[in-house]
Amino acid sequence: MxxxxxxxxRRETLVATVISALISAAFVFALFGGRDPAPLxxxxxxxxxxxxxxxxxxxxxxxxxALVMQRKVARGQLEALPGRxxxxxxxxxxxxxxxxxxxxxxxxxxxxxxxxxxxGPSIAFATLLEIKVIYGGLIAAAVARxxxxxxxxxxxxxxxxxxxSRSAEASNPENAQGPHLR
Numbered sequence: 001m002x003x004x005x006x007x008x009x010r011r012e013t014l015v016a017t018v019i020s021a022l023i024s025a026a027f028v029f030a031l032f033g034g035r036d037p038a039p040l041x042x043x044x045x046x047x048x049x050x051x052x053x054x055x056x057x058x059x060x061x062x063x064x065x066a067l068v069m070q071r072k073v074a075r076g077q078l079e080a081l082p083g084r085x086x087x088x089x090x091x092x093x094x095x096x097x098x099x100x101x102x103x104x105x106x107x108x109x110x111x112x113x114x115x116x117x118x119x120g121p122s123i124a125f126a127t128l129l130e131i132k133v134i135y136g137g138l139i140a141a142a143v144a145r146x147x148x149x150x151x152x153x154x155x156x157x158x159x160x161x162x163x164x165s166r167s168a169e170a171s172n173p174e175n176a177q178g179p180h181l182r
Contacts, residue, residue: 005078009148012068016061016144017137024053024136028129029159037122046115046128050108053132058103061140062096062147069148073155083153090154096147103143111135 031049032038039045070092072078088095114132115123123131 002079005081008069008078009070009145012065012148013141013144016065016140020057020061020140021133021137023057024132025129027053028125031124032128036125037119038125038128040112040116040119040121040123046123047112049132050111050115050135051104053136054107054111055104056099056141057145058100058107058143059096059138061143062099063092066092066147066151069151070155073152078152080155080158081149081151081152082156085150085153085154085157088150090158092151095145095150099143099147099176103139107135107139111139155177 027049029046032046040047042048069078073080089097111131114135115128118131119127
């Protein structure tokens with residue numbers, strides 16, 4: 001993998017992670033700041049909050065890095081890479097929505113289960129804050145990295161399917177011997 005691509009992937013993953021962790025902290029303060037301990041279960045409990053948290057952070061963490069990568073590949077600033085597209089659509093918004101739904105189903109359940117194992121039915125505010133910040137960062141990092149990989153694979157597949165024009169073929173030094181000798 002080219003150095004510039006590695007650097008871009010690391011930067012975009014870090015940005016998604018930090019922003020998601022900060023957003024997670026802000027929402028913990030907004031929703032649970034006055035309650036210590038906070039309930040895990042119920043309509044205003046921490047468990048139900050994992051669903052919208054996971055969906056929104058995953059959607060942003062999938063869509064924004066995908067658009068950045070797509071733009072950089074289109075401008076020739078980065079090379080596309082072969083990889084698996086996992087059957088996901090080419091359109092970044094549709095793909096990001098699907099990734100966010102999948103992350104919400106898996107991550108939301110896992111986050112709730114881990115929180116319950118750590119704290120039980122009620123959770124100290126400081127513990128909840130730590131869990132939500134770490135969880136938000138981890139979800140963002142995983143989704144952003146996955147989204148960028150799929151975006152690069154889609155770009156590579158599109159590029160490899162593009163028919164070469166005769167002028168491009170003729171200007172290729174490997175074809176300098178002439179068409180009659182091929």
